[in-house]
Amino acid sequence: xxxxxxxxxxxxxxxxxxxxxxxxxxxxxxxxxxxxxxxxxxxxxxxxxxxxxxxxxxxxxxxxxxxxxxxxxxxxxxxxxxxxxxxxxxxxxxxxxxxxxxxxxxxxxxxxxxxxxxxxxxxxxxxxxxxxxxxxxxxxxxxxxxxxxxxxxxxxxxxxxxxxxxxxxxxxxxxxxxxxxxxxxxxxxxxxxxxxxxxxxxxxxxxxxxxxxxxxxxxxxxxxxxxxxxxxxxxxxxxxxxxxxxxxxxxxxxxxxxxxxxxxxxxxxxxxxxxxxxxxxxxxxxxxxxxxxxxxxxxxxxxxxxxxxxxxxxxxxxxxxxxxxxxxxxxxxxxxxxxxxxxxxxxxxxxxxxxxxxxxxxxxxxxxxxxxxxxxxxxxxxxxxxxxxxxxxxxxxxxxxxxxxxxxxxxxxxxxxxxxxxxxxxxxxxxxxxxxxxxxxxxxxxxxxxxxxxxxxxxxxxxxxxxxxxxxxxxxxxxxxxxxxxxxxxxxxxxxxxxxxxxxxxxxxxxxxxxxxxxxxxxxxxxxxxxxxxxxxxxxxxxxxxxxxxxxxxxxxxxxxxxxxxxxxxxxxxxxxxxxxxxxxxxxxxxxxxxxxxxxxxxxxxxxxxxxxxxxxxxxxxxxxxxxxxxxxxxxxxxxxxxxxxxxxxxxxxxxxxxxxxxxxxxxxxxxxxxxxxxxxxxxxxxxxxxxxxxxxxxxxxxxxxxxxxxxxxxxxxxxxxxxxxxxxxxxxxxxxxxxxxxxxxxxxxxxxxxxxxxxxxxxxxxxxxxxxxxxxxxxxxxxxxxxxxxxxxxxxxxxxxxxxxxxxxxxxxxxxxxxxxxxxxxxxxxxxxxxxxxxxxxxxxxxxxxxxxxxxxxxxxxxxxxxxxxxxxxxxxxxxxxx
Amino acid sequence: xxxxxxxxxxxxxxxxxxxxxxxxxxxxxxxxxxxxxxxxxxxxxxxxxxxxxxxxxxxxxxxxxxxxxxxxxxxxxxxxxxxxxxxxxxxxxxxxxxxxxxxxxxxxx
Numbered sequence: 001x002x003x004x005x006x007x008x009x010x011x012x013x014x015x016x017x018x019x020x021x022x023x024x025x026x027x028x029x030x031x032x033x034x035x036x037x038x039x040x041x042x043x044x045x046x047x048x049x050x051x052x053x054x055x056x057x058x059x060x061x062x063x064x065x066x067x068x069x070x071x072x073x074x075x076x077x078x079x080x081x082x083x084x085x086x087x088x089x090x091x092x093x094x095x096x097x098x099x100x101x102x103x104x105x106x107x108x109x110x111x112x113x114x115x116x117x118x119x120x121x122x123x124x125x126x127x128x129x130x131x132x133x134x135x136x137x138x139x140x141x142x143x144x145x146x147x148x149x150x151x152x153x154x155x156x157x158x159x160x161x162x163x164x165x166x167x168x169x170x171x172x173x174x175x176x177x178x179x180x181x182x183x184x185x186x187x188x189x190x191x192x193x194x195x196x197x198x199x200x201x202x203x204x205x206x207x208x209x210x211x212x213x214x215x216x217x218x219x220x221x222x223x224x225x226x227x228x229x230x231x232x233x234x235x236x237x238x239x240x241x242x243x244x245x246x247x248x249x250x251x252x253x254x255x256x257x258x259x260x261x262x263x264x265x266x267x268x269x270x271x272x273x274x275x276x277x278x279x280x281x282x283x284x285x286x287x288x289x290x291x292x293x294x295x296x297x298x299x300x301x302x303x304x305x306x307x308x309x310x311x312x313x314x315x316x317x318x319x320x321x322x323x324x325x326x327x328x329x330x331x332x333x334x335x336x337x338x339x340x341x342x343x344x345x346x347x348x349x350x351x352x353x354x355x356x357x358x359x360x361x362x363x364x365x366x367x368x369x370x371x372x373x374x375x376x377x378x379x380x381x382x383x384x385x386x387x388x389x390x391x392x393x394x395x396x397x398x399x400x401x402x403x404x405x406x407x408x409x410x411x412x413x414x415x416x417x418x419x420x421x422x423x424x425x426x427x428x429x430x431x432x433x434x435x436x437x438x439x440x441x442x443x444x445x446x447x448x449x450x451x452x453x454x455x456x457x458x459x460x461x462x463x464x465x466x467x468x469x470x471x472x473x474x475x476x477x478x479x480x481x482x483x484x485x486x487x488x489x490x491x492x493x494x495x496x497x498x499x500x501x502x503x504x505x506x507x508x509x510x511x512x513x514x515x516x517x518x519x520x521x522x523x524x525x526x527x528x529x530x531x532x533x534x535x536x537x538x539x540x541x542x543x544x545x546x547x548x549x550x551x552x553x554x555x556x557x558x559x560x561x562x563x564x565x566x567x568x569x570x571x572x573x574x575x576x577x578x579x580x581x582x583x584x585x586x587x588x589x590x591x592x593x594x595x596x597x598x599x600x601x602x603x604x605x606x607x608x609x610x611x612x613x614x615x616x617x618x619x620x621x622x623x624x625x626x627x628x629x630x631x632x633x634x635x636x637x638x639x640x641x642x643x644x645x646x647x648x649x650x651x652x653x654x655x656x657x658x659x660x661x662x663x664x665x666x667x668x669x670x671x672x673x674x675x676x677x678x679x680x681x682x683x684x685x686x687x688x689x690x691x692x693x694x695x696x697x698x699x700x701x702x703x704x705x706x707x708x709x710x711x712x713x714x715x716x717x718x719x720x721x722x723x724x725x726x727x728x729x730x731x732x733x734x735x736x737x738x739x740x741x742x743x744x745x746x747x748x749x750x751x752x753x754x755x756x757x758x759x760x761x762x763x764x765x766x767x768x769x770x771x772x773x774x775x776x777x778x779x780x781x782x783x784x785x786x787x788x789x790x791x792x793x794x795x796x797x798x799x800x801x802x803x804x805x806x807x808x809x810x811x812x813x814x815x816x817x818x819x820x821x822x823x824x825x826x827x828x829x830x831x832x833x834x835x836x837x838x839x840x841x842x843x844x845x846x847x848x849x850x851x852x853x854x855x856x857x858x859x860x861x862x863x864x865x866x867x868x869x870x871x872x873x874x875x876x877x878x879x880x881x882x883x884x
Numbered sequence: 885x886x887x888x889x890x891x892x893x894x895x896x897x898x899x900x901x902x903x904x905x906x907x908x909x910x911x912x913x914x915x916x917x918x919x920x921x922x923x924x925x926x927x928x929x930x931x932x933x934x935x936x937x938x939x940x941x942x943x944x945x946x947x948x949x950x951x952x953x954x955x956x957x958x959x960x961x962x963x964x965x966x967x968x969x970x971x972x973x974x975x976x977x978x979x980x981x982x983x984x985x986x987x988x989x990x991x992x993x
Contacts, residue, residue, distance in 0.1 A: 005943065005945055006943045006944070009942075009943055010943075023961075024935070026959065026961075027912060027935065027960070027961050028931060028935070030911065030912070030913070030954070030958050030959060030960035030961070031911075031912045031913045031916075031931050031935075031960075033956070033958050034911065034912075034913035034914070034917075034954060034956065034958065034960065035913050035916075037956050038913070038917060056930055056931075057930065057931050057932075058930060058931075058932055062932060063931050063932045063935060066932055066933070066935070066936045067935045067936045067939050069936065070936035070937070070939045070940045070943070071939065071940075071943060
């Protein structure tokens, strides 16, 4: 209440300033009057009494000032006055303000953008009830090594025996279905979860409900919020309606919370069905009774008051019991409880990446801060006289300091706003990077409230850091010099200045950044020219999944054959084929192989597996070296396969493999041909052994989870062709959902995402750094010129020619640039060594980069020095000397 | 004749004002006069410190100000103690007593 009254009175006083002053006046008046009365009562004469009373009271103005100072409002008012003064001052120098705002803005934007990644993947918790008491459950092996998925019986056993967990749920990460309900059937990714999933998560459904305990195998479905919005227009009436899911009739029972995407922050599932439905939706549903197949992700809710450690201890006891009961399967395994929102196996790599990029972003901010500090220092130097005058008129240092700091805080705030705007654009651009994988992932980032807070704090820190030193120095000028209008900060005899050091720091850091961006750009170019082994253009692809439409393997073979034949008939199509996976999709299927009668393979025996139809090698453009390709094979004949050169080198040590048998576990393949090497998972990888098998022969036993991609080599208009292809596929079966339509060019672009991402990031950062450094150097040089105007005038009066003056100024600036190069080059080389694993076909000590970048920097520095030096050479000696 | 009047001991002004007002409401000069009289001229309070103190105390809710006519028929602001001020006076007096006792103990040791 006291506070409230104080605020109210203060505001009243501020509002009615004149009234308050009158009040004080009146009170003083009466004080004086009473005092005079009293003194006269004691016998003084009127005149003496008045004089004595006046002496007692002292200056009316001082008293008034003191009374005002007793409340907070006077401080607020001073602050307000300072603020107004500062804004007026800043408005008068728009050039400086723009450069400062842009500098801080770029620095803050770089950091805020990186932080948006941290915010989304490391800090944000899913929209579930009390995420703090949720843990993710994984299986350990070899006495506690992390981490595997969970077999279903383990989930049930733990759920049955635990005292410390109130519920244990499990889910299958991603399952595709063909979903009806729109104009065309659509393939959608979702998750299959145990019936207690939404209960354990305590998720507040947008509409409807989660699964009932009895719905372990029921045809019910919960739709994701986004899918519900996009496909069903956010109509809550969909709840309770039937929906066609891969040819089965499901009932929509609920809509998931907004933003809910399961518990993984990277995957992007759009629906949830009970785990028991999985065999209906995919032919490869793992055996739910197996204690060996580790196919589920687990999530559990801790009982109130139970810590994760206590629960983990109980898990040891339970799994110990299970190991005794099921020694074949459970021995040496355990169950670990991890913090929710962990990225699991990828967490360490993700954190490293974010850390590395954060360091780079901080470097940009540092350059920006140095720039701002430099500009403010120059500003401060020009204001020496003003400061000195104010000091000698009775202003205190603290007052000057406060006002100067206010100025830099104001600038920082503006910079923060610019930074947030820039990073909104940057996160948008960053979100357009896609991974070349055929599953649903969400890597988009945006500026959320955490990013806003971060940007605000960062810009405030930047403002204080940049503002403090200049403010400190500006507030203590060398008085006599300053009053005369002379350079009051110059400390004669110093061969370096703070400002010079700042510029050197800037140029050094931007050299390091630019070298890195040079390396990554060269790497991107060479990655784009890496021979992937197949034709990277002129192919269009779209996928279908007969398994989602209840095709038997026999019918699927027939259907794929007729689709392929229809494709060949389209105008512009040269050849067509079908495969289960496109190369460079970051890993498809692979398995261990052995070749009977051959010595141990050179290196690992893991072989990349592709299923193909006739004309595959012709369509994708992989040359066959010997033997034949895969034709329209008889499903019941012995299985045939084509292998690549690396396979021959590894398993046959260069001997002719044709006619030999290679075993995938207990499945034998007869090798009928050898194809040239191709890149299989990523562009930068070393060659991997590849085995191509026939779709006809393998679709029954080992169907693809990603569907089958129809691949067409063509000439002509892409969009017309894709429309024609879709038309032909629907002519075969109108119910087929078509997905992942893309061209090989687009796919290659996505496949280059890593070098592209890193290259773009560093180029943006590097260029920003150079720009800032150039501005910094320019600022220092033009300040030097204006400071030395008199000296230059004397020199010219004594006969120095314009060219000589100009070269003197340029030399001074270039000395700073050369010092920076001498420091920066070794640093850049050291930093480049750290990037080795991210480079494709470029050495970390790439000569082109390390000669071009310094030359570029020198050129930029020359321009930054040359402009002010021109001004110096135009100094009129008479005018300069008359300045005295 | 008493020694030259001295400044108040730091931080005691508000306590003394509260004590003065405990008897009856007074205006600014009345407070100054009362303090000077009771201290037999040892303390003299000038308006430069009294008025800001009164303003602070009014803000804090310890006293309540009111315009009234004085016996000399002059408009003046009279200050009266509030319940909160009475409490503050009590706690400050106790505090002061403790401090004085402690200082005395140190000086006599």
